[in-house]
Amino acid sequence: MRRIKGLALLLSLLLVFSIVGCTSKEKPNEELSLEDIDSQGSEVDEEIVSFPVEIEDSFGNKVTIEKEPTKIVSLAPNNTEVLFALGLGDKVIGVTSYCDYPEEAKTKEVVGDFSGNNLEKIVELNPDLVLIYGAGNEEDNKILKEAGIKVLGFMPETIDAVMKDIETVGKATGKDKEASEFIKSMNNKKNEILDKVKDQEKIKVFYEIWHDPLMTAGKGSYIDELITLSGGENIAQDADGAYPQYDLEQLVERNPEVYLTSADTEDKTVESIKSRPGYENISAIENDRIHIFEGNESNIMSRPGPRIIEALELVAKSIHPELFK
Template sequence: MVKMDNKGMKKGIVIIATLTIVLSAIAFSSVPVGAGTLTITDDFGRTVTIHGVPERIISLSPTNTEILFAIGAGDRVVGVTEYCNYPEEAKEREKIGGVTTVSIEKVVSLQPDLVLGDELNGKETFERLEELGITIVGLNPENISEILDDIMLVGRITGEEKNASSLVKAMNRRIEEIKNKTSDVKRPKVAHITWHDPIWVAGSGTVQDEMIEIAGGENAFSDIKDWGTVSLEKFIDRNPEVIIVSVGHGVAEMAPYEYILNEERLKVVDAVKNERVYTINADIASRAGPRIVDATETVHGYLSEFRTPMPSATPETSGFEAVLAIIVLLAVVYLSGRTNRF
């Protein structure tokens, strides 16, 4: 029999205890091997693998920043663009440049384990960050359904899936409420413009086109694909009944709105004649994030006076009753006359 001194016995006990703890952790862990790795396909068709839950996140667009804060991941955001102004806390984060002028050096210095990119960042930005071994996921939703999908995607890759799901459900509920109110209404022709020189309008396939449809309107420029410019003559010819103007582009933020109101040649347009030219905050109307529902509700409010049921083919009950009352009255008068003759 091999004898062990007290020192050897103590060492053996420590080793056994350590092994027991490790084996117990493996045996009873609910996390399977590889569960910390998530592989997804981003909006550009890129396959991206995320290792673990990101703790240092950089957003390369205002939209992405709003999504991160809305789902509860804002405390892990370490860098944003110069244009990320919502929510207020976002302004306190380190700036990595503009959306189209991302500073790669600044991004690297912040040591992110996840970067959320945007189409406007440019292909070169994506490729450079990939070369440096930085995980970057690209978001580029083209309609409201894809916005909701992207919110869920960001929730998955940041470990905030529950919050993302709650947010998406709330957004869907608000959208459905608007749709229920506009299912049977007179739809005015609506033009959504973002600039005036030249006139820049939202066409089909844009989030703004979908907003108009949900809010109870008809896009006056649905024949234009995506965004496009139109001549003043063409704008007048379309004669929109409502004009929505995005404002908030810096020093000239009200210029498009003032142009529509003051351009003498536009006085013949129904929207101008009837004072139905409205402004909308460019941030909520153009950012494909959680506040797009706020924008849709705003447009819906502007179209409220058009929310009357379509004319029915059958007579209204009140009108029918009035006609019936007149017939009865005439009958009474006629019978009274006949009675007086006898």
């Protein structure tokens, strides 16, 4: 039973940590500077939201939204959180089985799970807009578009990209002002955290995504950015890919001072990590600098969405706990 639960959780991690395959047409989010966000936010405050609007998602997919959407389906938990953060919860008519935040999201009709999306049900609900994770499945997208449904895809891997996606969803739904205000609040909190850690010595950090095989977060992942911004040095930054497998010998050789992971299985504990063969000489193990994100913290860490600044604070507190007392 534990093995089955573990495999299900791994599938979840593979989804939310961007290990899903994307088509060769995918286009990365363009990073938005704080100055750009602030200036755009100021302009938005003075504008009157009007439709139709042309929207371009993270993959160069352009759609024209004729009128303010009243029925929206979200096929990814981070997109669901964006919708609720912008006050669009009453317009959400369909979600996936892993869209569990905020609590109200659990009351929405489930139209997707790990086995796939119920396209027949989605078309039957006749939404104005569907938000998907990544580029999505080409055949699924075709079916939705042929049904006259607008489809937008997002897969952020940086804080700026998350903010850009929030801005885009705000524009697509008539919530420009709310998006601008939310982004400003994110920036304010982010700057508070960065100010606390800016003069600290870099601490070597390892983030375990999965344990068998050992997988981590490398350069190009939002986890790597969170570690770096928090005053840490990600020992896997030069690994091959954003979420690669990682060799135990290299882990021991690079000797992280802090070991971070999430409670992806019931039997993952500090003691179980300490007891792994070969781990005994790692600094983080010797000095009890192992931090397992559990419950709501695990949820926050697994999603690059509106709560990504909370994730930044969780990582910063784990690396520099003395600064957050």
